[in-house]
Amino acid sequence: MTDPLTRPPTDTTDPLDMELGPVVAEQPDPLLFATVSGAHLYGFPSRDSDVDLRGVHLLPVEELLGLHEPEETRSRMWDRDGVEMDLVTHDVRKFVRLMLRRNGYVLEQLLSPLVVHTSEAHAELVALAPGVLTSHxxxxxxxxxxxxxxxxxxxxxxxxxxxxxxxxxxxxxxxxxxxxxxxxxxxxxxxxxxxxxxxxxxxxxxxxxxxxxxxxxxxxxxxxxxxxxxxxxxxxxSRLPDEPTAYEALRDFVVRVRLES
Known part of the structure; x- marks a missing residue:
């Protein structure tokens, strides 16, 4: 069984002619990662395709313990230099829960080779990804x-x-x-x-x-x-298991990155 990392396509170039660092800097909470998903990742973008940015943000502990519902998912669409941008990020706890629900879509985002922003936590989460893959x-x-x-x-x-x-x-x-x-x-x-x-x-x-x-x-x-x-x-x-094997490791990961923030 091979490493589940998506191999970078040899015929794919950077889908953007713009610097996306400012997009990351504008986010209200730290991002563990941000990648390009959608048609650019899938290898069939159009001249007028929007840019689908997906990632994980890290809410502060006080937002999880307070009285208000935490903003676990953030969505934003806007025009940047004539290109339609679509940014969706999840808090790390929600993202990991989606990973454990056999959601291939979030795994494609996590493992996308079109990386806009990364971190040590991103690399660690990628390393844990094999433990959520199942035949389901x-x-x-x-x-x-x-x-x-x-x-x-x-x-x-x-x-x-x-x-x-x-x-x-x-x-x-x-x-x-x-x-x-x-x-x-x-x-x-x-x-x-x-x-x-x-x-x-x-x-x-x-x-x-x-x-x-x-x-x-x-x-x-x-x-x-x-x-x-x-x-x-x-x-x-398939030789893939019926159930995820990385539940405990992912639980420890979520707790640790939160406490270290």
Missing amino acids: HAHHYRGFANTQWRLFEKTGEIKPLLYTFRALLTGIHLMRSGEVQAHLPTLLGEVAAPGGLPGLIAAKAEAEHGAASGVDRRRASADAQVLHAVLEEARLA
């Missing part, structure tokens, strides 16, 4: 793929169709290798995938909400169903 993460990716497929049926856009196949291929790869790999172009070379995906990636690069006008929906549906079956086979054959 297949259900996360199956559910996400189904949601995106329904969105594709409603809108007819390329974006949710690519998200559908990306989720299925990431899930298959995870079940087989124990590695979180979110970059679709990399997955095309490692997992049997529909042949039309490179063309869809190229088409989406021109427009974030472009229509999948040349797609045979029956063929796409059949391809998706095949990958669902492959994902289930991979889950049943």
Whole structure:
């Protein structure tokens, strides 16, 4: 079983032409990490894609012990130099709880190679990530793929169709290798995938909400169903455990980083 760190894609360059240090400095509480997620991480950004920043902040102890509900999740959207920015961060306790709920989405954020801000705590959390991987993460990716497929049926856009196949291929790869790999172009070379995906990636690069006008929906549906079956086979054959093994280590981590802040 390989290290679950997402390998940095060889054909991916920095998705930003701007300095993001000030974005980190503007946050009201310290960030353990901030990474780029979304289409840039997945390998199919458009010219007009927004930049999805995801991370973990550290609330002070008094906010957790006081009378007000702590601000465990913060969301902000704004325009920076003509680029739409979308920043979402969770307090470390909430983020770790999400990790333990077999949430592949937060693991992709944690393990993203597109790092805007890091710390020793970030590195430690990355090192603990293998202990939360389970065979049940297949259900996360199956559910996400189904949601995106329904969105594709409603809108007819390329974006949710690519998200559908990306989720299925990431899930298959995870079940087989124990590695979180979110970059679709990399997955095309490692997992049997529909042949039309490179063309869809190229088409989406021109427009974030472009229509999948040349797609045979029956063929796409059949391809998706095949990958669902492959994902289930991979889950049943996976060497990943049924339950997380890092609960105690993650509990100790959350307590320690809070007390050290």
